Amino acid sequence: MSPAENVGSEASTDRTPVTDCDVCVIGAGPAGALVASRLAEAGHEVVVLDAGPRFDPSDRLARQERAIRPFYDRPAVWDGDPERDAHSNDGERFYPLNHARVKGIGGSTLHWQGMVMRLHEADFNSQSERGIGVDWPINYEDLRPYYAAAERELGVAGGDNPFAPPRETPRPMPEFQPSYSDSLFAEACDELGIAMHSVPNARNSESYDGRSGCVGYGTCQPVCPSGAKYDATVHIERAEEAGATVIDRAVVGRLAHDAESITAAEYATPDGEYRQEAEGFVIAAGGVETPRLLLLSESEQYPDGLANSSGTVGKFFMDHLFAGTGGLLDEPTRQGHIGFLTSESHQFYDEADAEVGPFKLEFFNYAGPSPVESALTGDDWGDDLLERLRGEYGTHIGMGALVESIPGEDSSIGLDRDETDAHGNPVPEVHWTVDDRALRTIERANEIQERILNELGAEITWQVGPEDTGPAYHHMGTTRMGEDPTESVVDADCRTHDLDNCWIASSSVFPTGGAMNPTLTIAALALRCAESVDAALRGE
């Protein structure tokens, strides 16, 4: 263990390429880690390249200290590097990209909240069922067994949900019990006929897979010191145990290729520049860096970028939107003991149509300021500080909602050729837009939140609505999946239409995003993708 300023020592590591590599995976987040572990366990020679560092597990408490101390912003908790992670924004709404991702072994699961829902059946058929967006080339039944496998791999705790799609077995762990404030919400929701149910968490409610149960640090987002919250280092370790080579601080700047396939990933490290050759390549670098890498790999053969004969690489960038309402009660609400959610409601989710999208309601367990964080920010101390903290804490109550957004192709990730990163590559240019249906959906979510809080007798003191909504940090849609090569980048197996030996494992393949946190779907697709890669390598 070490204090906040002591982290980040760099061990010397061999970052040279591996000979006779079967599969090169780019990105060590959940998708890349799952693909790598599955393929390594199947006997393939696997190399994983990630732009960020390998974090020392013994530094988790120091990172928690960073999360609490006001000096450190969110990117600093996981050693965000503004030069490495440079980007530009030119959309109608600012997108805080470096608050929305972690680069390093484990990827953004290092700072995620850990909610893992399956998409609903209609989410796969948005055009057919709701009259908006596009249909996926696969449906819920196609992904259902992979969802179950993903729940076992990540370790999911959860209970019954009357609105969820059909499932075969209970989740691997029992749900976390409802909070005290859930019981306050329950009385109001009962009066209004709104059903509450448990939240599926990729967080151990008991010991699972060699990791401890949650011990209640309360800093889940952005860091879990106990390891009870799943992060992708779990599957990176599993991949390495099966023989995979994982190279950190390896920034892939280009995919060398011929007309039909990728031949090598060209990457820069602190020690020099290298080429990793392989039979197959899996790009698992998230919804921003994945299209950026394809665009950076332009050539005479592919002047618009790799795998981009459809012209849709980088297009249809989408994120879920947040809607929230909160206030004060005249009684204690017992907030902030844990950093995760225990209750939500999907009751209104499948009412979605072309006018109003799907959304889910969340009941907060951490409304209002954290006393310890607040203690570090004022100009008071002693009795005055304690009096302030007592005044701030105790009666806050709040609700959130996650809302689907289906923007057009003008919402995009491109290249900013006027600005380059530390390696001389054009930085990603984020052009994020929000569609009117999503804004109407936020209004609808706000209305229900107000009804519940009014029934509770709360004084409403804040609301996040259509004007000031923000992203949920789920990057989706920039290399969409589809049957038609002229309108999509990858097929139903996540294999690019244009290149035989290139797959994409990422939320970037989502044609639509629903309103569920995406990581379980990312994991399910990654497991399905791994089967496709394995079959191809075996010549099947």
Next chain:
Amino acid sequence: MELSRRDAVAALGALGAGTATAGCLQGSPDGDGDDGGEEAAVRETLVAAAEVLYPSAVDGIDEFVGTFLAGRLDDGPHAAGVRDAVDALETRAEAWYDGNVAALSAEDRDSLLRETGAGAADPDPDGTPAERIRYYIVNELLLALYSSPTGGELVGIENPQGHAGGLDSYQRGPTA
């Protein structure tokens, strides 16, 4: 409300401890030679600061701060920052009040801390003396207190953020 050794250990559990084994720094400078004297002086200054920074309702500050510091002060950059900030504070105490921090009245210690600018400063481990005093002394001590169970209970939350207080308290009502 009595701060206990358990609170200090809990605060160390919430924050990154140094490589030193968690124990209790001795209050007298005759324990471990020169290093022991220096560490004891750091402790004396921080205990005196904590007596002003902590609310009057808490007791046991001496043992709490000593145990906490024993886990935080090692050879790393954090410990060096704490020592430098203590030096900066002591230098000002001598210059402005003709005495070391521990020898000042509580009222003068409060004035001293405010006159350094630490009250209004943004904490910064690499910043001005005021910003470093804020980071390494004021916030260090407030962080230790309010991430501990007793510090949390003062506010009304027995499992404050940073403390691994288990999964029972969030389910309990206010009268449980």
